Amino acid sequence: MNHTTNQSVLQTLGWNEHFANLFAPYAEQGYSVGRITLEHKRIYRLLSEHGELLGEVTGKLRYEATGREDYPAVGDWVVITARPEEKKASIHAVLPRKSKFSRKAAGDSVEEQIVAANVDTVFLVNALNNDFNIRRMERYLILAWESGANPVIVLSKADLCDDLEQRIADVESVAIGVPVHVVSAERGEGLEQLAPYLGCGQTVALMGSSGVGKSTLINKLSGAEQQKVNKVREGDDRGRHTTTHRELFQLPDGALMIDTPGMRELQLWEADEGFRGAFDDIEQLAEACRFNDCQHGREPGCAVRAAIEDGSLEKARFDSYLKLQRELAHLARKEDARLAAAEKDKWKKITMQARSKKPKR
Structure with a gap:
């Protein structure tokens, strides 16, 4: 060549x-x-x-x-x-990554698992059926904002939704400034909205729980049976795992797509910027509080509490904000301990290497 x-x-x-x-x-x-x-x-x-x-x-x-x-x-x-x-x-x-979508690896150890690297756009796929979950969407948004890629919300299975306008409003209330597209891959509806993200050489990662329709979406966009599709379980609309590994492949129009296994329990990884991006509305309200260290409890002049009382901020969203904040703080403490141990281990290796190179008398 x-x-x-x-x-x-x-x-x-x-x-x-x-x-x-x-x-x-x-x-x-x-x-x-x-x-x-x-x-x-x-x-x-x-x-x-x-x-x-x-x-x-x-x-x-x-x-x-x-x-x-x-x-x-x-x-x-x-x-x-x-x-x-x-x-x-x-x-x-x-090579240094331009972007990376990370989560905490499964298990008790504190370790980063990189789900996808060098992604331009993350499609956060959520099904418009009984498995629709706003709180889970907030988790995905945190990690998407932290990744350095651009988040885009894809609401799939539109043919199974009776209250589409309300669902879109629910999503827009937590995904502020994020593009939202409604599709029915099964019927081939709305897929043209995704074309601007799928230019030649552009990398898109699909994230979402099992059964949200990622595999069907990929098969429609690629015009081939790239991924096996399983039916959702009877009764609760929850999907079975179809994709069992992460894989990058090319679409006919030249875009690259990374499919990922469904992640029902998405454990956060360190995400300062991502947290602020996902909860920008609450962060901005907090800046208007009378006290800089306001805990949004009973302090006078709390703009966050005022917003909850007048209905402009949903209490469930604020509760989610506090819960995820605690989760990240707990993870940060464990990660600091892990890094200290890794640093100690690294110097131990260097010392042992230096000793082994010393000439024997």
Whole structure:
């Protein structure tokens, strides 16, 4: 492949000047670059100028990693040594991420799990059936704002909704300034509204609980049966897990899409900016309180309490604000302890390495 062809292949995968500048020092050393499309037990499928390759991280990268966040994630651009004849590659480094959608990894440990990286737009998909949940939407919005990507709300299964105007009003009351699009993928209605986000080389991630219609949406947008679709459970409209892993693939119009498994229990990861973005209405009200350290309890001149009393702020939204604030504060305390332990471990490694290199007398 000549250089022009290489660049055009990479551009269809979302490559641009920003990443080219980050990669420049590696290019001088003769390395190639690829984009992660699938991860499975630390084996990675990636697309590159050499086509599709299976990649493994090098021992050096594994040794220097302090946690899961230092390993490649779906959507990442990685520095590789390609072995096209074997359809394999060694992954030496992960280029700095332009955006990343993270959540707390499942389990008791405090660890970041990167759901998708280098995303331009996040489609937050919510079904307009009995599983419609505004509080869950607030969680997704926090992490979407924190990710650095642009959130867009897609209300799916419009054909199952009897009170569409009320649902849209409910969403707009918590997703201030976020575009909201109503679709019925089953009937192919409203999908044209999503076209502006799906330009060639643009990366879109789909987030949402199980059964909200992500797989049906992908199949309609791609014009092919990319993803298996399961019926929702009888009785509560809750979906069964269809997607079991994160995967990046290309749509016919040149956009890249990352599908993710349904996340019913979405545990927050550190999200200062995201929290402010998701609750901008309450944050602005708080600035109008008489006291800077107002706890929005019984203090005089509390603008937040006044808004709840006059009905301009829903009490359930304020309660959600307090709950999520407490959750993030608790996580921050645990994360500080984890980082201190990781730093200690890192210096222990460096000390042991230095000792092993000392000449023996």
